[in-house]
Amino acid sequence: KQEVTQIPAALSVPEGENLVLNCSFTDSAIYNLQWFRQDPGKGLTSLLLIQSSQREQTSGRLNASLDKSSGRSTLYIAASQPGDSATYLCVVNGNGGSQGNLIFGKGTKLSVKP
Amino acid sequence: ETGVTQTPRHLVMGMTNKKSLKCEQHLGHNAMYWYKQSAKKPLELMFVYSLEERVENNSVPSRFSPECPNSSHLFLHLHTLQPEDSALYLCASSQDNRADFTYEQYFGPGTRLTVT
Numbered sequence: 578k579q580e581v582t583q584i585p586a587a588l589s590v591p592e593g594e595n596l597v598l599n600c601s602f603t604d605s606a607i608y609n610l611q612w613f614r615q616d617p618g619k620g621l622t623s624l625l626l627i628q629s630s631q632r633e634q635t636s637g638r639l640n641a642s643l644d645k646s647s648g649r650s651t652l653y654i655a656a657s658q659p660g661d662s663a664t665y666l667c668v669v670n671g672n673g674g675s676q677g678n679l680i681f682g683k684g685t686k687l688s689v690k691p
Numbered sequence: 692e693t694g695v696t697q698t699p700r701h702l703v704m705g706m707t708n709k710k711s712l713k714c715e716q717h718l719g720h721n722a723m724y725w726y727k728q729s730a731k732k733p734l735e736l737m738f739v740y741s742l743e744e745r746v747e748n749n750s751v752p753s754r755f756s757p758e759c760p761n762s763s764h765l766f767l768h769l770h771t772l773q774p775e776d777s778a779l780y781l782c783a784s785s786q787d788n789r790a791d792f793t794y795e796q797y798f799g800p801g802t803r804l805t806v807t
Binding site for chain 1: 726732733734735736795796798
């Protein structure tokens with residue numbers, strides 16, 4: 578059974594710092610991996626999607642990496658801003674390789690202080 | 692089992708058909724969501740309902756019509772869809788949808804829709 582773990586559960590940093598959020602999963606047979614942002618009172622916003630054949634994806638100040646063999650993904654946020662404060666979710670698509678089975682981590686709650 | 696069920700699990704429909712997707716949550720939650728997961732694309736939020744009122748509509752075409760008759764049930768009515776609407780449609784619920792707190796969302800297994 579696929580399990581997704583995110584470390585740390587909460588993180589508080591001063592504005593301008595670079596930071597890394599970690600995600601690990603137990604079954605390497607995944608279809609893709611997504612990083613989401615969740616703001617209070619809002620639905621999920623997709624940040625980056627990495628297909629199983631890819632190693633990393635970049636969007637602006639965000640970079641996500643994927644190492645299937647070790648069951649790890651990281652989300653790197655450069656030059657953090659107060660507007661980055663949110664809960665970040667790692668979501669693995671696929672359990673044994675089948676598409677559509679989304680397994681969520683519990684999230685990392687990020688607070689960026691001005 | 693997450694406590695969120697969706698039916699049907701698979702649906703094939705023609706472009707002129709009318710069909711409905713159903714979502715039911717057994718968690719006592721107040722907020723429900725529809726998401727679209729297209730092949731090789733990120734998950735897209737479609738609609739958000741809080742206490743049976745629609746609070747968010749992310750520029751979804753009118754051929755998708757949501758309905759939330761009570762806090763446990765959410766429907767997505769489909770009519771005159773296009774082949775590009777083929778996707779996995781996911782329903783989710785959360786305890787609440789307040790602006791000052793993030794609640795974990797519980798997802799159903801999804802309905803895989805194919806439009807021919």
